[in-house]
Amino acid sequence: MKILHLDLKLVGDRYAELRLFWDNPNNCQSRQLSLTEITKLIQKVETDYYTRLPEDYAKTGQALYNWLDGSDRIFQSAIDQHKREVIVLAIAATEKLAHLPWEILHDSTDFLVNRRPFPIIPIRWVKDDDSKQLTPEDQPANRALNVLFMATSPLEIEPELDFEAEEAQVLSATKRQPLSLIVEESGCLKELGYLVDNNEKNYFDVIHLTGHATFRDKKPCFITETELGEAEYSSAEDIATELQFQLPKLIFLSGCNTGYSSDAGAVPSMAEALLKQGATAVIGWGQRVLDTDAIATAAVLYQELSAGKTLTEAIAIAYQVLLKNQARDWHLLRLYVAETLPGALVKRGRKPVPRASVAQEFLDPEKKLRVATRETFVGRRRQLQNCLRTLKTSSTEVGVLIHGMGGLGKSTIAARLCDRLSEDQPIIWWRQIDESSLVSKLADKLRNPSADDLVKDGLCTQLKNYLQQKQWREADEETAWIFYQVMVKENYKDWEELLRNFPCETLKEINQLWLQNSNDKFGISIQAGIYQSLGGTDSYNEDVWKKFTEQVGWNQSYNAILERVVNETVTVEGSITGTMLASRAPSPSLPVLIYTKSGVVDGAVINFESMGEYYSYCGSTTARRRVISLLSRGDL
Structure with missing residues (x-):
């Protein structure tokens, strides 16, 4: 993939300057464009494109292409340098120039986005004075694509959106792809912020907002809902505030006018405003868009992104599918980027993920x-x-x-x-x-609540959230934190006494959460079952201990345990109360920090940064006795 930069800026009152370059801003071609020509072109666009009864888009796209090319064919010459490669056309333009419909560029043979097999993909580069060129990024995550979906359809705002159909079509299109779609059902921006905060940093690759955008007091806003369903006009700053420190690589504003600039480009679109607030890439629609076209676009886009395609490849395929299906509004789809152009969001070749449990x-x-x-x-x-x-x-x-x-x-x-x-x-x-x-x-x-009442009063709520999201490290740390709170509340003198006397109902509740959310792969009862099946008791035995640590995967660092859990590459053999563990399932390593995270030995608090460090300490009889005091219990 090659990036051809088109930098358009006004020079005085009579001309605009066009600069074209590839990788080096100092090695560019340029020419001056008459403002008279620009004015005529903008007028043509207003009458032939931004209208309810537009002219043939191909004709408008050809006029725009010819204007860029000029009599010296500067644009065509640049494209010909890499005619057998996919080209991203990064267009930086201001005000009226940014208002032009770059997506319909047409070379008199076809739309540039529809060229096969090497399309030319126009994207809107929102640059500041310090930006010299667009930087491509290629840091795909080695997991399924995580998409957070929220539709906003407030009371008394027309037309009412069929957002459930959009969600269903996305799921249908990606059923064979590794995509995890999480829905925030409230339509409320504050609730969206809570959901994002409950997940680890950079967990979501895409945040998808379906709704309507408009302008109030010459500022773009996205119409979200209050918790009571009333309309709330959220600015780009409001959205960025709720997503502070958790902005994903891509935000898709799937709604009418989310990519439309008011006053012929003088007032930036909602998508542009979000970039100014720190977003990396934003997709929007240039005008009112049919629900059917928006839904079809989302389905294609996430099908390709979840398969490991780059962002621009996925956008190009979306254009091509919409064109093939004669979708009316294909050309209104717009990708805006700031300093960085994201590549693939996830790696290719991941297996499909199970759909959200209906348990x-x-x-x-x-x-x-x-x-x-x-x-x-x-x-x-x-x-x-x-x-x-x-x-x-x-x-x-x-x-x-x-x-x-x-x-x-x-x-x-x-x-x-x-x-x-x-x-x-x-x-x-x-x-x-x-x-x-x-x-x-x-x-x-x-x-006053007892220790068993702690579960009823919500102490395990965060643990449940972590486990449902498969955030194993956070869930392990939260489990240890719950144990610590019980120790303080019940006034146990040390960690060994806590593990030996931990309240039965609370222990069962925590264990059940681990079992339910791991398909019975992780849990204290599984670890205890292995230990006791090997002949383990409340008395320490060196041979039993060695076999046990090998079977549960504790003979490695803590980070290695978590990595193997995520990758699910451990093969475990052995019987637990007569049930054979599935081959190539993770070892029942978790939870583990309840045994190692904290303990009081001779009045000193022990904090282990890794299992390796822990095992260097495990020569201590006190440490091993602490572990088996829980594993040997018979009330799980």
Whole structure:
């Protein structure tokens, strides 16, 4: 891939300068363009392109191509230097020049983006005074493509978007590709920020926002929703603030006018404004776009990106598919970049990832009432917003009653309401209710919680989030943190006493979270099962210990354990309570920091940075006794 830079800037009141160069800004070709010509071209674009009944785009694209080329064929000559390579056309233009429809450039044979097999892909380079050239980046992640999807369709904003169809088509197009699609179902920018913050830095490769953009007080804004479903006009600064320190490589603003510059280019588009706020690359639409075209574009784009294609390759394929299908609005798709042009977001050849689990989670402490997980429950936005409106703003209603046939999702709506009313204390009651029992239940909530109540009061919420997102390091650290809090609360004198006497119900709850979210690959009960199947007891045995550490994969550094867990390359053999571990599944190494992260030995706190460091210490009988005190328990 080669990048041909086109730098267009005004020179005085009569001319504009066109500079063309490849890798070296100092080695460029240039010529002056008359502002009279530019004015005529812009007028032609306004009448033949930015109109409800446009002229043939090919004719407009040819006029634009010929204007760039000039009588000396400067543009064609530059392209011919690399005519058997894919060319990215990085176009830096200001105001009225930026308003020109570069995507429809046409060489009288075909649109440049539709040339086969070497397309020429126009992108919009938003440069500042210090930018000399566009820098390509090639740092693909060795995992599935992570996309965060949020659709915004506020009440009383027309037209209402069919965003569930967009999500469904993306999933259908990528069913054979390694893509992980996470949906933020609220449409609320603040909730989006919470979801992003709950994941590790750079976890999301793409944030996809479906909705409408507009201009208010000559500033671009994206119409999001309040938690009650009302319209909220979010500026680029608002979006950047919520995504602070977590901006992905690509933001796709899939909505009308997200790439449209007001006042013939004098007011920057929403996409350009986001680049000014620190975004790397933004995709937008140059005008109103048909839902069908926007949905088809998203499906093709993520199919190609998840397969390891570069960003410009994926954009080119999207153009070509839309053209083949005679999509009306193909040419409105616009890619904006600032200083860096992202390459492939993920490596090629990754295996497809399993779709989000439809396994249910329990809502009540007795584990009798099942509800859908947050990730698998979408499409009830209006019901949730109506309930929140009553619970948060009404002065006459004291609550809401959700009723209907069984299996329609009443309990899951209630669970999502509990999530959104985090400042309130939930009490879960299942089936029959009476006054005396209700008073007793309320009284129980007012008591000081025991160690087993910590789980009910949300101590494991963050652990569950980490495990559901397969963030194994964070989940391991969170597990150790929960153990520490129980030790402080129960006033255990040291870590060994904690592990030996850790409250049974809390231990089972933590273990169950690990089992459920790892398909029974990780968990304290699995580790204990291996240890006890080898003849391990609460007394230390050198041979048993050696075999155990080999089977669970503890004979290596902590970072190596995590790497092998992620890559799933460990082959484990052995029997755990009669069940054979699957071949090429990760060793049941996790959790591990509850045994090694912290401990009190002779009054000193031990903090291990790696398993290697830990094992250099494991000559200590105290350390080994601490580990087997939990592994030898029989109440898991």
